[in-house]
Amino acid sequence: MNQRGILVVVSGFSGAGKGTLMKELLKRYDNYALSISATTRSPREGELDGREYFFVDKERFQQMIAEGELIEYAQYVNHYYGTPREYVERQMASGKDVILEIEIQGALKVKKRFPDTLLLFVTPPSARELKSRLVGRGTETIEVINARLRRAAEEAAGMEAYDYLLINDEIETCVEEMHQLIQLQHCRTSYHLDFLNQMREELYHLDD
Amino acid sequence: MNQRGILVVVSGFSGAGKGTLMKELLKRYDNYALSISATTRSPREGELDGREYFFVDKERFQQMIAEGELIEYAQYVNHYYGTPREYVERQMASGKDVILEIEIQGALKVKKRFPDTLLLFVTPPSARELKSRLVGRGTETIEVINARLRRAAEEAAGMEAYDYLLINDEIETCVEEMHQLIQLQHCRTSYHLDFLNQMREELYHLDD
Incomplete structure (x- = not known):
């Protein structure tokens, strides 16, 4: 069936590798559009x-x-x-699956308005790994990084409301996981209510 | 991480090929246990x-x-x-993912008691296909089959509460889809609350 696309929100700590993930995803598959x-x-x-x-x-x-x-x-x-x-x-x-890259507060608003939205949160495997990625970038002083990590901890309030947590340990695995997760959402019952109603209707009228 | 298994309920019309699906799934992967x-x-x-x-x-x-x-x-x-x-x-x-093969009413009770339960509903691609599979078995008269189809339509009330709908058109595709769906549930945020809390805790105390 030619399906309507689904709405996906991707959030995550800065340094979690979100940017690279999205770039890879869009490069590999042509069924996505970035909002x-x-x-x-x-x-x-x-x-x-x-x-x-x-x-x-x-x-x-x-x-x-x-x-x-x-x-x-x-x-x-x-x-x-x-x-x-x-x-x-x-x-x-x-028919495109649309990806919104926004932070948690925005994500929760979208989910409230469109309950079918898929919320994905990308995290590095550990806080220490996150820090070392930020340090590795070399663009910020250690004080700025520490402040940013504390802010990340505060901003992380609300993460529990996300549907899935993607642990970005290895980019190759993570991008495929993200792709599969989004694609399998197309099987959600809520997207197939017409099919279900038609099926039920037909079952009643098959004895011909 | 060595994860606790998840609870999966599989229901579906008789004739949808549930039995074969489960048998294939358990043959291919050793992380499942049938209740x-x-x-x-x-x-x-x-x-x-x-x-x-x-x-x-x-x-x-x-x-x-x-x-x-x-x-x-x-x-x-x-x-x-x-x-x-x-x-x-x-x-x-x-660590085994446990599969319950029960009907809708039981499934809804399980979900109410254990909200993390994954509910999968297996359906053939159409009502006509379902009928022809039942006729093909040759074990029941056409009257019995018609009565059964009408009962299926009635019993299908509640299908909307299932998380995912698996359309069993081709067994090979369907068994892999089922496997992926179950495995990706391990990424659900609700299974990683300890990880999230630990992460948050660590983020606050990294500036050492």
């Missing part, structure tokens, strides 16, 4: 409107909120970030 | 106590009910059937 966020912050070097983000001004963003054009949104520092509904809906209708 | 029911009916030819069923008398069965030794039970015609808790618990503790 593109709208933001009021300015484009950075190399970022393209409609590729990394939809860049909009504050007025337009507030209009999007007011008109229900966003699945979820949040404010960080002075900027808004949100998920435009139209792009997501269009991709799902065309 | 053995207790029953008050007499053993049929070739059936062994502790293999097909635990055969017990009515008095013993009622004692099992009274003492909470059964996960679920039901009465058909004049006989009781039930799932002894002790065998299931022991297998799960040893």
Whole structure:
């Protein structure tokens, strides 16, 4: 059957390897679409409107909120970030499984609004491994890293609400696990209620 | 990690090929254990106590009910059937994924008591295919088959509560799908709460 795509939220600690995972997943399989966020912050070097983000001004963003054009949104520092509904809906209708890479609070809002959403949380195998990955990047001082880890611990409140936990020990295994998990969601009974009703109907009228 | 096994209920229309699926699954993978029911009916030819069923008398069965030794039970015609808790618990503790092959009403009771239970429903691709499989067996008259199909339609009430629907079109695909589905349940967040709490604890105390 030509199925409607499903909505997947991927969250995880920074340093868990989420970015690499998503890149691999999209490279290997053509049934995924990555949701593109709208933001009021300015484009950075190399970022393209409609590729990394939809860049909009504050007025337009507030209009999007007011008109229900966003699945979820949040404010960080002075900027808004949100998920435009139209792009997501269009991709799902065309059969693509759409992946939202957002943080926990946004994820919980999406799940509340669309209970069929699959919530995946990516974690490194241990806190120590997470730290050593962040240190290994060499982009931040140890103080910044320690502060970030403590914030990660606080932000992790709500992780229990995620459906599945993916332990990214080895990227190869993890990307396949993620793919299988998403694909098997297509078997969820809730996506096949029409099939079930038709089956039941037919069972009653087979004695011809 | 050496994980506790998970509890899986498999139900489905008779004629859906459940029996063959289970047999294949247990032949291919050694991480499964099939739950053995207790029953008050007499053993049929070739059936062994502790293999097909635990055969017990009515008095013993009622004692099992009274003492909470059964996960679920039901009465058909004049006989009781039930799932002894002790065998299931022991297998799960040893890391086996335990499969209960029971009907919908029992499945819903199990799920209510153990919300982590995975409910799988096996169906043939269509009502017509189901009928032709039953006719193909050649063991029942067409009247009996039609009555059975109508009963199946009635019994199918509750199917929506199942987690996943497996369409058994081709046994090879279906058995692998079932295996993957069960194995990926081990990634459910609810099975990793200890890991999550430990992770959070460690994140707070890494700046040493």
